[in-house]
Amino acid sequence: MKTAQEIVTEYANRIGELEAKLSALTDENEALKKMFQNARSNGASGSSAILNDGQERDFYPSERHEILVDVLQDARKGLKDGSRRADVIDDLLAANPTNGEPKKRASQVKVILKGYRGMDEGIRKKLRALGITGNEQHRKHFLLSYFDDPRYTVTMTATGSDSGRGGKNLAGDMIRLFF
Known part of the structure; x- marks a missing residue:
C-alpha cells in the first residue's frame, strides 16, 4: 500500500508532465497561427485560401462569402460550358454552398x-x-x-x-x- 506522501508525489510528477506538454502544445499552436497568417497575407502558393482577406468585414455572418458566390454565379452565366473558366467556377460554386x-x-x-x-x-x-x-x-x-x-x-x-x-x-x- 502506498503512503499518502507517495501518492502526492506521483500526482505532482504527473501534473508537471502535463504542464510541460501543455506548454509545448501552446508554443506549437502559436507558431502554426503565425505561419497561417503569414501564408494568407503573402498569398503563398500552397495556401488553402483562394483569396486573401481585405479590409472589409462582414455586416452579418458569411456576408462577404455570400456576395462572392453571388458574383461567381453571375459571372458563370456568360461562360461557355466546358471552358476552363466555367469548370473552375463550377467547382468553386459546388464547394461553397450558401444560404441565400x-x-x-x-x-x-x-x-x-x-x-x-x-x-x-x-x-x-x-x-x-x-x-x-x-x-x-x-x-x-x-x-x-x-x-x-x-x-x-x-x-x-x-x-x-x-x-x-x-x-x-x-x-x-x-x-x-x-x-
Missing part, C-alpha cells in the same frame, strides 16, 4: 416597402432588424444607412406617393446598394 441571405434580405425589403405611404414604428423596426438604420427625418426625407456605414446611404421620402411606385423604387435602390 442577401436574396432573403432583398425580398424582406420589398415586402416591407410594398405600398409605402409613410414611415411608422413597424417599418422602422423591420428595417432595423435588417441592419438598416438612421431613421431621423431631414425635412421631408429620411436618411437610411446600412449597418450605420455612411458609404451605404439612401434617401427615403417621409410620405409615399399614391402610385405605389415609391416603395418599389426605394426597395430597388436599397437592394442595389446594400445587397
Whole structure:
C-alpha cells in the first residue's frame, strides 16, 4: 500500500508532465497561427485560401462569402460550358454552398416597402432588424444607412406617393446598394 506522501508525489510528477506538454502544445499552436497568417497575407502558393482577406468585414455572418458566390454565379452565366473558366467556377460554386441571405434580405425589403405611404414604428423596426438604420427625418426625407456605414446611404421620402411606385423604387435602390 502506498503512503499518502507517495501518492502526492506521483500526482505532482504527473501534473508537471502535463504542464510541460501543455506548454509545448501552446508554443506549437502559436507558431502554426503565425505561419497561417503569414501564408494568407503573402498569398503563398500552397495556401488553402483562394483569396486573401481585405479590409472589409462582414455586416452579418458569411456576408462577404455570400456576395462572392453571388458574383461567381453571375459571372458563370456568360461562360461557355466546358471552358476552363466555367469548370473552375463550377467547382468553386459546388464547394461553397450558401444560404441565400442577401436574396432573403432583398425580398424582406420589398415586402416591407410594398405600398409605402409613410414611415411608422413597424417599418422602422423591420428595417432595423435588417441592419438598416438612421431613421431621423431631414425635412421631408429620411436618411437610411446600412449597418450605420455612411458609404451605404439612401434617401427615403417621409410620405409615399399614391402610385405605389415609391416603395418599389426605394426597395430597388436599397437592394442595389446594400445587397
